[in-house]
Amino acid sequence: xxxxxxxxxxxxxxxxxxxxxxxxxxxxxxxxxxxxxxxxxxxxxxxxxxxxxxxxxxxxxxxxxxxxxxxxxxxxxxxxxxxxxxxxxxxxxxxxxxxxxxxxxxxxxxxxxxxxx
Amino acid sequence: xxxxxxxxxxxxxxxxxxxxxxxxxxxxxxxxxxxxxxxxxxxxxxxxxxxxxxxxxxxxxxxxxxxxxxxxxxxxxxxxxxxxxxxxxxxxxxxxxxxxxxxxxxxxxxxxxx
Numbered sequence: 001x002x003x004x005x006x007x008x009x010x011x012x013x014x015x016x017x018x019x020x021x022x023x024x025x026x027x028x029x030x031x032x033x034x035x036x037x038x039x040x041x042x043x044x045x046x047x048x049x050x051x052x053x054x055x056x057x058x059x060x061x062x063x064x065x066x067x068x069x070x071x072x073x074x075x076x077x078x079x080x081x082x083x084x085x086x087x088x089x090x091x092x093x094x095x096x097x098x099x100x101x102x103x104x105x106x107x108x109x110x111x112x113x114x115x116x117x
Numbered sequence: 118x119x120x121x122x123x124x125x126x127x128x129x130x131x132x133x134x135x136x137x138x139x140x141x142x143x144x145x146x147x148x149x150x151x152x153x154x155x156x157x158x159x160x161x162x163x164x165x166x167x168x169x170x171x172x173x174x175x176x177x178x179x180x181x182x183x184x185x186x187x188x189x190x191x192x193x194x195x196x197x198x199x200x201x202x203x204x205x206x207x208x209x210x211x212x213x214x215x216x217x218x219x220x221x222x223x224x225x226x227x228x229x230x231x
Contacts, residue, residue, distance in 0.1 A: 032216040043121070043207055043222030044160075051217045090159065094216035102167055103148060103214045107159040 002027040002093050006108035013081050014116050021076040021111050023091030032094035033074045034105070035065055039087045047089075050074065061085070086115045119143050121223035123208050129229045130198050138193040138226050140208030148211045149191040150175070150220065151183060153204040160207065166191055167214050198230045 003026045013019055025031055032051050036044040048059025055067040065076045074091060091108040124139045142149065147168050152160040162175030166185040180202060182194045191210075195202055206226045211218035 034219070036222075041224070043224045044209075044220075045222070046219050049217070049219065094218070102165045102173055103150075103211055103216055103218055103220070104162070105216075105220060109157055109159040 002031070002095060002104075002106045004091050004093050004106050004108035006089075006091055006111050008111045009109070010112045010114065012114040012116060015083050016080050019076075019078045019081045019085070019113070021089050021091075021113070023074045023076065023108060024072050025074060025091070025093045026072065027093055027095070033065075033067060034092040034094065035059065035063070035074075035076050036090045036092060036107075037061075037087050038090065038110075044090060047076070081113075081115055083115045083117065086113055088112045120221055121208055121210060123206075123223040123226050125226060126224070127227040127229075129231060130195075132199055132230055133197055136195050136198060136228070138195075138206055138208075138228070140191045140193070140223060141189050142191075142208075142210045142221070142223075143189065144210060144212075144221065145188060146210035146212050146221070147188070148214050148218070149185065150209040150211075151181070151191070151193045152207045152209065153177065154207060154225070155204050163193065163206075198228075200230045202228065203230045204228060 005024045034049045035047040038044045050057045050067045088110045090110045095104045121142045150165045151163040164183040166172045169188045208223040209220040211220045
C-alpha cells in the first residue's frame with residue numbers, strides 16, 4: 001500500500017530564509033506526486049506535481065520540488081520565504097492504477113509552516 | 118469561476134441527528150470526493166464518485182452516505198451523527214480518475230457533533 005511521510009509536524013523559518021519541507025513516499029510503481037498548500041480556514045490548493053521527466057519541477061508562488069527515486073523523496077523548497085507562505089503543506093501520492101477504478105490519493109499528515117519577521 | 122462551493126461553512130449538531138453537507142462544482146469534472154481532515158491524520162477519503170450515477174466507498178465510509186444525481190452536486194449525509202464525526206469535511210473534484218489528475222478542493226465544512 002502506498003504511504004506518505006512528512007517527518008516535520010511544524011517548522012519555523014525567518015522571512016527571507018530558505019525553506020525545505022521533507023516528504024518521503026512508499027509506492028511500488030512510478031508515483032504521481034503532489035504538493036498542496038492549505039491556508040488557515042481554506043481548502044487545499046495545488047502547488048506543483050510530478051509525473052515523469054525532469055525531476056526538478058517548478059510550481060506556483062516560487063516553490064519547487066525535486067523527485068529523488070533512490071531516496072523515495074519529493075522535498076519542497078523555496079529560496080526565500082515570505083510571510084504569506086505561512087500555511088500547512090501536504091505532500092501526496094496518487095496511484096497510477098488501482099482496482100477500485102478511482103483516483104486514490106494518499107496524503108501526508110502535513111507540515112505547518114510558521115514565518116517569523 | 119466559483120470552482121467548488123460547500124455549505125454550510127460550519128455546524129454544531131446534536132448526536133443522533135442527521136445532516137447533509139452540500140457540495141457543488143461548476144467545472145464539469147467527472148470525479149468527486151469527500152474527505153475528512155483530522156489533526157495528525159491528514160485527509161482521509163470517505164466516499165468518491167467517478168461519474169454521475171456512480172459512487173464508491175473510500176477509506177472511512179462508515180456512518181456516511183453519498184449520492185451523485187448529476188455532474189455538479191455531491192451531497193454527503195450523516196444519518197445519525199456521533200461525536201467521532203466531529204471533523205472538517207472537504208469536497209474535491211477532478212477531471213478524470215487516473216492518478217495524475219489534480220484535485221480541486223472546496224473551502225470545507227467544520228462540523229461539531231455534541
